[in-house]
Amino acid sequence: MRSWFCTIITSKTWLLSVSDSQWYEAGRTEKVQNCLSPKFAHKFVIDYYFEIVQKLKFGIYDIDNKTIELNDDDFLGELESTLGQVVSSKKLTRPLVLKNKKPAGKGTITISAEEIKDNRVVKFEVEARKLDNKDFFGKSDPYLELYRQTETGWQLAHRTE
DSSP, rough: EEEEEEEEEEEESSSOOOOOOOOEEEEEEOOOESSSEEEOOOOOOOOTTTSSSOOOEEEEEOSSSSEEEEESSSEEEEEEHHHHEEEEEEEEEEEEEEEEEEEEEEEEEEEEOOOOOOOOOOOOOOOOOOOOOOOOSSOOOOOOEEEEETEEEEEEEEEOO
C-alpha cells in the first residue's frame, strides 16, 4: 500500500529568522493512500509580505511506514519557489526535481494560492447508508470529499477519513 503526502519546508520569513541556507519544516499535508495523482485537502495559511522574499520548498514523499521521520521514506521530488511566485500566478504548475536539481521523472506539482477574505465557518452533517462494498476482500473504507469553486476551478476543500 502506498501513501503520499506533501511537506512544505521553508527558509527565512514568516516564522523566526533563519539563515538563507537553513530550511525547516513548516507543515505537512494529510497522507493520500494509493493514488498516483494525489490531491491534498490540507491548506497552509501563510502571511504574505510583498516586500520580503519568502522562499518555499515543497517535497513529495512515498510513505510505507508509520514513523514521522522522512529519512526512511522514498523522496519523489520537490519544488523550490517563492511565495511571491505562487501568489502572482495563483496556480503554479512545475515539474518535480530531485535534490541534485535533475528532473524527477515526469511528475509535476501544482500549488494554488488565494487571499483569505472570509473566515466564516460552515458545519455539515453527512450520513451515507447501504453503500456498495467495493473491496474484493474485507470491507470498503469509503470517504467523502468536499470541493469548492475558486477562480482557478474546483479545489478539494476537505476529505474525511
